[in-house]
Amino acid sequence: MLKQLNNETDWSNALNESDRFFLLKNSTTCPVSHEGYRQFEKFAAQHPEETFYYLNVQDARALSNKIAEDTGIKHESPQVFLFNGGSPVWNASHWSITVKKMEEVLTEGAKA
Numbered sequence: 344m345l346k347q348l349n350n351e352t353d354w355s356n357a358l359n360e361s362d363r364f365f366l367l368k369n370s371t372t373c374p375v376s377h378e379g380y381r382q383f384e385k386f387a388a389q390h391p392e393e394t395f396y397y398l399n400v401q402d403a404r405a406l407s408n409k410i411a412e413d414t415g416i417k418h419e420s421p422q423v424f425l426f427n428g429g430s431p432v433w434n435a436s437h438w439s440i441t442v443k444k445m446e447e448v449l450t451e452g453a454k455a
Contacts, residue, residue: 348398363427364394370420379421379440386445
C-alpha cells in the first residue's frame, strides 16, 4: 500500500515508524513521472511486506525540498529512494525507476 506524505510531520513519522522504506517523489504533470509512479505502484503491489511512501511535488514542494536538504541528495522528479535506518541507501530518477531495478536493490539489500 502506498502512503502519501504531505508535510514535515508525515516525513518525521515515516522516519520514526519504518526502519526500511521506499519513497517516490512524483510530479503530477510529467509523463516520465507518470511512468515512474506506475512502476513504483506495481513494485509495491508485489511487495506488501514492504513500506512505500510517495509525495506529489506540486502539493508538497516544501517537503520535497526538506527531504533533499535532509539527505543531501539533489531533488529530481521522478525520484525514488530506499531508506534504511533513517538514511538513504539507494536512489534513482527518471527512466531508471523500474520494477526490475527496485527488485535488484531489494534483493541486494536483503543479502546485506
